[in-house]
Structure formats: structure tokens, C-alpha cells
Amino acid sequence: MNAQVVGVSADAAPTLKAFVKDNNTKHLLLADIRRTMLPAYGAVITDEKHPLFRYPKRAYFILDKTGTVKYVKVMNNPTDLLKAEEVLAAIKESGAS
Amino acid sequence: MRTRGRVLRAVATGALLTLATASTTQAVEVGQKAPDFTLSDPNGKQVKLADLLGKGPVVIYTFIQAFTPT
Numbered sequence: 001m002n003a004q005v006v007g008v009s010a011d012a013a014p015t016l017k018a019f020v021k022d023n024n025t026k027h028l029l030l031a032d033i034r035r036t037m038l039p040a041y042g043a044v045i046t047d048e049k050h051p052l053f054r055y056p057k058r059a060y061f062i063l064d065k066t067g068t069v070k071y072v073k074v075m076n077n078p079t080d081l082l083k084a085e086e087v088l089a090a091i092k093e094s095g096a097s
Numbered sequence: 098m099r100t101r102g103r104v105l106r107a108v109a110t111g112a113l114l115t116l117a118t119a120s121t122t123q124a125v126e127v128g129q130k131a132p133d134f135t136l137s138d139p140n141g142k143q144v145k146l147a148d149l150l151g152k153g154p155v156v157i158y159t160f161i162q163a164f165t166p167t
Contacts, residue, residue, distance in 0.1 A: 002153030008136065011163045017139035019163035029163075030136035030144055037134035042124025043159040059124070061157040067131045067150045074124050078161050087156060094127075096154040 001088075001097050008032050008043075010056050032056075042074060060087065062096045070094035 005027040009016070013031040020029060030037075038044040038056050047053040058078045062071035071094040073082065082090075091097050125131060135145045149155050 003156055004149055004152065004154070005156045005158070006149060008157060008159045009161065009163055013137040013139055013141050015163050020139050022164075028144070028149075029139055031139070032134075032136050037132070037136055038159060040125070040132040040134065041157075041159070056159045056161050058161070059159045061125065061131065063131045063150070063155040063157070065151050065153055065155075067146065069125050069127050069129050069131050070154075072124055072127055079166055091154050091156065 001091065003091055003097065004028070006030060008037060008056075010035060010038065010044075010054070060090070062087075062091055062094055064096040070096040 007025075007027065007029045008031075009029070010032055011019070012033050016029045016031050019025065032038050035044060035054050039046070039054075041059065041061060043057045043059040043061075045053070045055050045057055058075040058080060060071070060073040060082055061069060064070050071090045073090075131146060133146050135143050138144050146155075
């Protein structure tokens with residue numbers, strides 16, 4: 001399948017570095033502290049009355065190797081996680097592999 | 098105690114108002130080209146979406162904050 005997994009949060013890079021070290025994380029993590037990617041993917045909660053209120057949402061996006069979006073799942077509850085088997089099934093069923 | 102109650106009420110009201118006015122940006126849709134991005138990896142190296150493509154599927158997940166259950 002040769003899929004790559006990438007996690008994105010609004011943390012700073014040094015925070016992610018410490019997190020990777022503490023948890024022995026093997027996949028790539030990326031820092032979107034300036035919120036450039038998260039809004040473009042619809043994975044951020046904003047509030048017009050409070051410009052600093054810009055928190056990421058838990059979401060999953062599966063792209064094929066050309067960069068076409070094949071699967072989108074945006075969670076309303078940040079503690080809702082997809083199981084690894086569900087992600088694998090989504091990769092296969094979406095035709096991304 | 099009375100002051101504490103007022104403070105708690107004010108905090109609760111503020112939190113409710115924030116939730117009531119919060120909104121989510123439009124998610125990308127299946128079939129469209131994924132928006133490009135350039136972000137820092139944990140070591141500060143810039144990574145572009147294009148760097149990740151071409152080898153196979155790319156699974157991107159987003160989370161609120163490291164060192165939390167989110």
C-alpha cells in the first residue's frame with residue numbers, strides 16, 4: 001500500500017519534537033502554528049467575535065498519490081478517533097491506494 | 098462565596114457564548130485537489146504537500162494539541 005501517515009496540529013515545531021521524543025512517534029508530524037493549512041482543509045474551529053479562537057478539529061483526509069482528495073472525515077468531538085483498521089479500510093474503499 | 102458564584106456564572110456564560118458563535122471552516126471535498134501547504138516538521142525543516150505525493154496514498158490527520166488526549 002505504501003501509505004504515508006502525517007499528523008498536523010497547531011503546535012510549534014519544538015513542541016512536536018518533544019512529543020515525538022517522549023512517545024517514540026514513527027510517523028511524520030507537522031506544525032501549523034500559523035494556521036495556514038488547517039483552515040484550508042476545514043479542520044479548524046473559528047469564532048468571528050474572538051479572532052484568537054482558532055483551534056484545530058480532529059479530522060482525517062486521505063489523498064491519492066496525485067494529491068486528489070479521496071476521503072474526508074471531520075470529527076465534532078476531538079477525542080473521537082478512527083481505529084487503524086477503519087483508516088486502512090477507508091484507504092482501500094476510497095480507491096486511494 | 099457570593100463573589101465566587103458570580104465569577105463562576107460569568108465564566109460559564111462566556112463559555113456558552115463562545116460555543117454558540119463558534120463555526121467551522123468548509124472542509125475539502127472528495128474529488129478535489131488537496132490544497133497545497135508548507136509546514137515545519139519537528140526539526141524545523143519545511144515540508145510541502147508535493148514532497149509527500151507520488152509514492153502512494155497520504156493519510157493526513159489533524160489534532161488539537163500534543164501531550165493531550167485530543
